[in-house]
Amino acid sequence: MGPVTGAGASAARMLRAPRAKQAAPPSSRENGGFIRKRVYRAAAPARREISAFPGARPTPLLRSKAVALLPRPKQLSMKRFAALSFSVLTAFGCAQAQPTTYTVGSTTLTLSPLATGLDTPWELLWGPDNYLWMTERYGRISRVDPGTGQVQPLLTIADVTETGESGLLGMAVVPSVTTQSPPLYYVFVVYNYTDAGTLKEKLVRYQYTAATGLTSPQIILGNLPAAAIHSGSRLLVLPDNTLLMTSGDAANTSLAQNPQALNGKVLRLNVDGTVPADNPTPGSLVYTLGHRNPQGLVRVPATGRVYSSEHGANSDDEINLIQPGRNYGWPTVEGFCNLPAEQTFCQANNVREPLVAWTPPRAVAGLTYYNHPAVPEWNNSLLLVSLKDGALTYLPLSASGEQVSRQADVWAGTYGRLRAICVSPQGRVYLGTSNRDGRGNPASTDDRILVLENRAYQPTATTAATRLTWSVYPNPLPAESAALQLPPLPAGGVLSLLDGRGRRVWTAPLAAQQKQLTLPATTPGLYLVQLRLPDGEELRARLLRQ
Structure with missing residues (x-):
């Protein structure tokens, strides 16, 4: 095995009796076993009943490994239940001819297809250009018009190796701080490739403009061990312009607890691949360890907390709160620390238990x-x-973000396998099916991007105006001036100034309808003005300080 390349190289459930751990099979747990890609099975239509009453639809409870009728004091006992009552005639992966409605509380949501004929969308995100950005596992990167659903292919990466669960995976799109027109974006992607017959994984950065497309690929991190299963990998850019990257254990459980290995980890790196000076271990990209196969990654703007979703083996799929330097237990601990051997390991290794764990896994x-x-x-x-x-x-989430208070399914099984999800600034939810990944039952229109929205929602005039006219002026800002003019903004927002390296140099809260802000003395150069609204939306504008 060659060295890792790139500059960065230098658990609430019902409980039951203790049992012996089941050995994790050498196969994927995405659906309970490994099925070679493009092997499909037909499914007959079945009538599915989903009810708001917990007893009406027997679904797996959140379970653990020891019997107790009461939850542990620090955990909440939760039961999975469906959030609404409806019946639909469906087959896994079947397209819905007409938009379908769902009721959540007093809100009616409409689900409709946006784009069809795709092949295993893996990543779906809302880009800074107000387009959807998508990766498909076989190697294609595209932009999708959220209004029309038109797919604009940008690049099919030639050296992507799609096998098992591996291929083109996570992506992040970041605006640069340059003032060029059209705007420049940095696009980070993780994918698997073959080197001398060996499957590996790498993180690559592209440059994108509307005029040039995706160009100038640069390997940020490469030569990571990989396998047909447990490749991860999601990406998340933090406000300080560092990058989180999840990595699976590559079907080698020993790597997850090895602090020298980059597999089975959440990694944190600068966007050039170097190690951030404030990482938990100096000189190491490892941010957290003890992961099996993290599949989702998100940050809550208001609290700064980061959460991940992770596959278990034969039990204990997890939602984790990611905290720097913590150990998440795999392979010694599955789910909560509630077996004697697990408790011993957890006490000795700074293990963070999940917020939620599911058995059977989903x-x-x-x-x-x-x-x-x-x-x-x-x-x-x-x-x-x-x-x-x-x-x-x-x-x-609780107000602190430390707990999940309950859970509810909007639907289950109606559209087949679901892998990708993102939210637009307008509150629409976009979902990507994964029925052509070799484990689903695709319809002729699969795979698809679906959009779930409240069509009755109308934003307030202030909110709409803010999102449409966000800008700062004067721009450039003369050397003799320190007053920055703003559009009317709602109270509770926070304005930050980032320098050309993405470092936060100043921040200030905003009062209601505040139209002017006095900046501190800063050196001339290009800055990024970052506005975080009370609803969590983040807006950015470039500012040239003369």
């Missing part, structure tokens, strides 16, 4: 955060999609 996948008036019932909630269950699940 193959949790994409994860995002929702906090928008379009669906007030979902405010301050995680939204999760799953592959095996084909469910969209919402999980309200």
Whole structure:
């Protein structure tokens, strides 16, 4: 095995009796076993009943490994239940001819197809250019018009190796701080490739403009061990312009607890691949360890907390709160620390238990955060999609973000396997099916991007104006001036100034309708003005200080 290349190289459930751990099979747990890609099985239509009453639809409870009728004091006992009552005639992966409606509390949501004929969308995100950005596992990167659904292919990466679960995976799109027109974006992607017959993984950065497309690929991190299963990998750019990258254990459980290995980890690196000076271990990219196969990654703007979704083996899919330097237990600990050997390991190794764990597992996948008036019932909630269950699940967070108070499925199984999810600034939820990944039952229109929206929602005039006219002036800002003019903004926002390296040099809260802000003395140069609105939306504008 060659060295890692790039500059960065230098658990609430019902409980049952203790049992012996089941050995994890040498196969994927995305649906309970490994199925070679492009082998499909037909499925006959079946009538599915989903009820708001917990007893009406027997679904797996959140379970653990020891019997107790009461939950442990520090955990909440939760039961999975469906959030609404309806019947649909469906087959896994079947397209819905007409938009379908769902009721969440007093809000009516409409689900409709946006784009069809795709092949295993892996990543789906809302870009800074107000387009959807998508990766498909076989190697294609595209932009998708959120209004028309038109897919604009940008690049098919020639050296992507798609095998098993591996291929083109996570992506992040970041605006540069240059003032060029058209705007320049940096696009980070993780994918698997073959080197001398060996499967590996790398992180690559592209440059994108509307005029040139994707160009100038640069390997940021390469030569990571990989396998046909447990490749991860999601990407998340933090406000300080560092990058989080999840990595699976590459079917080698010993790597997850090895602090020298980059597999089975959440990594944190600067966007050039170097090691951030404030990482938990100096000189190491390792941010957290003890992971099996993290599949979702999201940050809550208001609290700064980062959450991940992760596949278990034969039990204990997890939602984790990611904290620097913590150990998440795999392979010694599955789910909560509630077996004697697990408790010993957890006490000795700074293990962070999950917020939620599911047994049987449901193959949790994409994860995002929702906090928008379009669906007030979902405010301050995680939204999760799953592959095996084909469910969209919402999980309200406590005010501190340290707990999940309950959970509810909006649907389960209706559209087949679900892998990707993101939210637009308008409160719409976009989902990507994964029915052509070799484990689903694709319809002729699969795979698809679906959009779930409250069509009755109308943003307030102030909110709409803010999102449409956001800018700062004068720009350039003369050397003799320190007054920055702003559009009318709602109270509770926070304005930050980032320098050309992405470092936060100044921040200030905003009062209601504040139209002017006095900046501190800064050296001449290009800055990024970052506005975080009370609903969690982030807006950015470039500012040249003369």
